[in-house]
Every structure is written in structure tokens, then in C-alpha cells.
Amino acid sequence: MRLVGTSAPRAEGEAKLTGRARYVDDLPLTDFLWGLTVRSTIPYGRILSVDFDAGADWSGVTIVTAKDVPGKNVVVLLEQDQPILAADRVMHREEPIVLLAHRDRDRLWELASRVRIEYERWEPVLDIDASLALEQRLFKDDNVFKAIRIDKGDVEAAFARAARVFERTYETGLQEQAYIENQGMVATWDAAAGRLEVVGSMQCPYYVLKGLCPIMGLAPEQVVVEQAATGGAFGGKEDYPTILAAHASLLSYKSGKTVKMIYDRVEDLVATTKRHPCRTRIRTALDASGSILAMDVDATMDGGAYCTLSPVVLSRGTIHAGGPYNFENIRVESRVVATNTPPNGAFRGFGAPQTIFAMERHMDNLARELGRAPHELREEYLLRPGQTTAFSQNVGDDVYALDIQREAVARTRFEERRRECEEFNRSSRWERRGIGLATFLHGAGFTGNGEVVLDSRLKVEVTADGLVQIYSANTEMGQGKDTTFSQIAADSMGLPMARVRIITPNTARVPNSGPTVASRTAMVVGYLVQEACGAVRKALEAHAGRTWRDPDDFASLAAAHHRERGALEGWSRYEPPPGKVWDDKVYRGAAYGAYAWACYVAAVRVRLDTLEVTVESFDAFQEVGRVLNPVIAEGQIEGGVVQGIGYALCEEVKMKDGAMANANFTNYIIPTFADVPAVKVHFAERPYPFGPFGAKGIGELPMDGPGPALASALTHALGVEVNRIPATPEHLLELLGNE
């Protein structure tokens, strides 16, 4: 039976439903210490002294400061600007300075307040404008972590002949990943064996391994990193776990004991990375008839105090800024700057939700300005086969923008419902209704040559008793990877899913098949599963001289192979799809192997007395190549949409003096059951030849659409342009003024 395309139940589902699944804080440990972090209380300044209150009892406490780092005091990512523990200066609030460990967790909390840190305070840079004005030099000469420019056509000439120019500015705020399992890590340094073992909540075991080695002064062979069951991540456990793993390791290295560090919600919210805030200005050159001659896009993101992954976030954001449109002339200039706020990092969508918000809002505002329906104006410019994106990629036939928008408009009765809302608004005293849409694309996999650089490898092994075991570094964090990989392997081998086993990601056992990020796992790594299965299948068939009839026959052939020739494995290694060329210098070419195409339609109702917004309906249409597992794919889209509804309407990180002021779930509001409608998901499938059974990546896609679709609906409802999210009632009140 074919399993791909069916809703096979979640492979690890039973363990999760019975409470047996072991998350990092559930691991049985004996004789361990709890670890705790003492953090900076100012956003910018020099550390003058660190003292330990002599009146407190420090017996049995392990203390680690920057001086105790055995290797280099640096978090190696794209730049080497971030220390693992601040030594002489702090660059942001909540920066780690001292680590403590003790067997009694309550004692530790008391002792943390007895660490006295004196500072010389410097004037902090807390926003994009202050950073660009160079009020302080935080990073190199210009405070710019990375700047990118994309050019297509001749923008200057188009503006020179424009009849008029339409300009707007769009803003998106910080957003917290808000995985329900806080960050956590357990480290054990075995001095006798010279071996460090780390287990915890993470997306990318090999990132943690790579980050630990220089800090601990260890060779890769001395470090083992294993993923525990992970309770959500959304990008938040891409880069940050390296820091927590290093902290736990430093404490274990010094104490000689196993050290466990589990953040509570407040610490997780104040200290870990968030989505980059972004401000995007778009200028459009129009001719006398209202046709678009050129787009000039300028986006600035706030990276926070250290570089982390900001350049690649900016890269994805910049590439997606032109949307799914064919503009003859377009320029995108972008930069990500340094401020004295906690570093921002990876979050589902990775820069794209910010710039897509701007472009989709702009197309909507432009339509309004020109007196046209939002979908009609977009139709004219949506990419057709053979046309090129803003970054000059000829999309060939893999373009579905127009089809998906037409389908969405027709099936949601968009035009009719627009009129109904307008009619309602004319007669209602207390409420307004509106409907809006957003049309977008999302590239799957690493940007540009990224997948080639990753050089992912994957192994499939067939055991002597006929089990197919998948060895990959990719992690299950709720997205269903264990299940979809099992389906792919089962179908590739012609076996039931029960014959497939996923090996726990552990760097001593699994090859590096790359990080679990960037919508790459199902599409890029899933294809490697298919290929490795192909290799092992061929080897077994060659040895047996035939193929197998059923699972038992397969097991007997596998046993024979093991007896006669030894172990049976198949390997695969990433190969770029043919003909895809990317030029990183000028930001042109095949930015991604494949794009998913989508059109999201949202309807809202707004109470005029409280400006409370109710999302009345949400329809998500997308073309995804091939749906591997309908329940899992729908779950990904529904979950992403609700995260996007939060981004659009209620999730507001309030920063005060460089720190999150509303760092708890009472005041940072994520959507509940009662806040959202049933999200309706509609898939279109046009198989992608280099995805497993045709699948494209969809993990991040649903994060892109809700912001602009809801802002579009709110604009329709209220008659004022909503160009900033989150569109909280307070913000809507500002927009409506005294009307």
C-alpha cells in the first residue's frame, strides 16, 4: 500500500499522548547540579566588578565567569562578535555574565541575587534610527551587520518618467516563538574520558556541536550532542541552544558533575532570540494610467546586540521582498543593524514575513489608491510562466501564483463578500466588517548556494531482522518529520511503516544531514531519504538477484545479506537540481530550488467601542508540490496561520530600557482556542521533481500570509490603512484618531 499521501498516524504519537515521551526536563538523572545564569541589568556599559556577597553561604556552589572558559570566549556563528559570557562589557540587557550551579535549585535562586555586579553605564542605542544615526558604534564602523541590494531593470529611469509616485512605510514588531517547552539542556563532562555529552531541546544537533568545540577547547570527536524530545521550536531552538549547551557544559566542566539548566518562562522570554522588527519603505513609480513602472523597496531590520543569524534572515527577507510579482523594474535595498537589545534570531519565516507584509500591504494600498479591487491589481503583476522574480530568477513553469489567487478568490466568494461587508458597514452603528487577502510565495531550503555548502548526507541501514533505520540529524519538534520520513522510506522500500525506525539524532551516530530549519527537512532531506533507500534497495536486490514479495521475504533477504556480505547500508548526498545557478555577489538567479505559492483570505469583524477584532474566517490556499501526509500538512498550515494571527493582532513585545517588559504569558498574549476560527486549508499539488514524491517545503509558508491578509481585512473594515502590526486595539485607536 502506498503510504505517501495518506494520513498515517504520527510515529511518536503514542509516547506523547501517554506522557512517556522524555523531554529534557524529564530525563532521569542521578547526582546532578542545577545551573542558573546571572544576567546583566543594564543595556550597555562596562563591567567594573563582579562580587559574591560574603554574607551568603557559597559552599557547594560552582561559579563560572568568562575567566573559566577553557577555549575561546566566543559564540561562533556568521561573525565572532558574541561572547559566551560577558567579560568586560555588556551589549544588552539579560546578557549572561556569571553561571552558578548547585544541587538545590531554590538555594541557587537565592544566591543569584547575592551576586553583585557594578557597571559603568553607557548611553544605549535602542532602536533602528539611533543605530543608523551612529549614536554609538556597536558593530564595525556603521552598525550594519549586513546590507544587500537587488536590482532588476532600470529603476532610476522608470522613476524619471513616472507620472506620480506612491510611497508608504510598513512596520512589523518583535515576535516571540513561544514554544510551550522552554529551552533546556543537560551537560556531562567526563574528565577521565575527555568526553562531553550534551542532551537537550534543539533543532540542530550539529550546530550545537560546532558551537561547543571552540568554547570548550575540545575536538569534535570529544563532544556528543543528542536531541531530547523537543516541545516546539519555530526557529527559537536553531541558534540559541548552542549558548545554553555551552553554559551547562562550562558548569559541568568546572564541577565535574552533570549539570541541568532549564529556563523558566520569564527567563526564556527575556533572554532568548525573537523575530527581527522591520521597517520597510516602498516607493512606486506609476504612469498616467496607473500602471506600475517600478518598485523601490528599502527595508531595515533590527538585529539586536550581536550578529547571530541576522545576515541570513536579512537575505531571505530581501529575496522575498518583491513578492510573487513580475515587476520590470525593481530595486530592493536592505540592511540589518545593531542595537543594545537582546539579539534577534531565527523564527519561522526567517525575514520573509516582514517584507511580504510590506509588499502585500503596498499592493493593497495601491489598489485602494487606484480605485481597484485588491485581487484585480495583483492579477496584472503576478508572475506568469517564464517571467522573472525581483532577483531575476526565471521561474519557468514552477509558478502557480495566478492560479492559486484565482482559486482563492472564487472559492471564498471574495468579491461578493467584499460587497456584503461594505453593505454591512453602511448600516451598522457598532461594528465594521472587512475581508482581505495576501498572495505570496515562499522558497524552501537554504538560500542560494546554501544547500551546496551544507553538503548534507544521510544513511539508511537495513538490520539483519529486516528493519529499515534512518540515520539523519534532522529533528522532530512537532512538525511530523519522523512520520513523513517513515512514509517516504516505507514507500521507497515497499514496506509497511512499522518496518521503519528513526534513529534519535545524536552526533555520534547520525551523519550531518543539515539543520532542521528553512522548510528544508521534508523537501531536501526527505529526498535524501528516498535516495538512500533507493541505494540500499539496489544493493539488496543485487545481492538477492531479485526483489522481495513482502515484509517477511524482505527480512529473510536482509538476513541473508548480513550473513553472506555483512552490514547493509545506503547513503545519499545532496546534489543541487540541474541548471539552478545563484550569484551571491549581485543577488541574482535561482535563490531556491522550489517555491510554494499561496493566497490567504481573512475576514474580520471589529467592535467600534472597544476595537476588539474577531477573525470570522480564514482560508489558506497553497500549492505545495505534493502533500505527504494530509493531517500533518494541514496541522502545519493551521498552526502557522494561528501563529501569524497572533503576529498580526495581539503578540506585542513591549520593550522598556532594552528589555522585554511583558515577559510572561499573562501579558504577552498568544492566541487561545477562543481567539481564532477554524482555519480552512486548501492544497493544490503540482509535484516538484526534486522533492520526495514531489513534495515542496511548507513549514514556514503559513507564517507569511496572515499578517498582510488581516491588515488588508482591517483596512477594508475601518477605511484606514493598517500598515503596522501587531494591529492591537490601541494601535487601531491611534489610526482612527477621534473619528
Place this chain on the structure above:
Amino acid sequence: MSEEGELTTIRCTIDGRPHEHRCHPLASALDFLRYVAGLTATKEGCKEGECGACAITLDGVVVNSCVVPAAHLQGRRVGTVEGLSRPDELSALQKAFLECGGAQCGICTPGMLVTGARLLEEGERLTEARIREHMAGNLCRCTGYGKIVESLLRASEEER
């Protein structure tokens, strides 16, 4: 947890089994379950009663165990996700979660199941609106809630 002198003995039943442990009376019921009794099926999400990941039943009433002092467990019946199924068979609600995709990362799942099972016990025919109201104290960041609503609707139909 804390120094020996401050401890008190807490006796209660957890999922039908008698338990007796020494614990600080003001420790949370969640810490009592996880770190004292060693029962880690119940999860911590926020430690302030906002997310419902730590939901348990106390004499049949759903509470967030992170904001209930351990002393309140004295002599009472505690129910966790581990009491919902028999050793080798999932409950109808757990099966529905498996079929409908009600669990993704799984960290909110024990609390969802405890809260949802209590709703099913009321025996009324469930509607989407009723489910969304009853479950609003349980946060999930993965599913967007739709699949959990479907799971509860299916379990409700199964039980009728």
C-alpha cells in the same frame, strides 16, 4: 527541593495509586509530581497558571498544578495524563488525538488531554463553540487548535 527541616509528609493518590512523599508544603503541586514523586508526564509551560500544560485533576476538578501548593494535595485524588489510558490501550480521546492530529510537539498534550477528558465526562454532545470555551485555558503553539477541536468532537461521537 528544600532543606530537610521544612519538609512535610504529603499523602495522596495519583492516578489511583497511593503516594507518600516528603516535600516543602509551599512547593507547587507540579514540582511535587515531577521532582518529588518523579512523575514527569505532567509538563511545565509557564509556572503562572496561564498555559495549562500542567493541568491535572484534583478530586475531579481541573487545576493548573503550577499554581497549587503541594500541601493542597494532602488526602486528595490527583489525576494526570498517565491515568487516562490502560497500560496497553489508549483512551478514546487519545486515539482521536492520534487520528486527527491533535498532538504535534506534544508538550501541551498531557494538559490538553486532562482538560479535554474532563469535558467529555460531562457527557453532553460537544459543539465546536463549547470546546473552544472549555479549552481556552490551554495554550498550544503548534496546532492552531483546529485539530484538537476535531479530536474532541470525534471522541465525543465515539463515546455516544
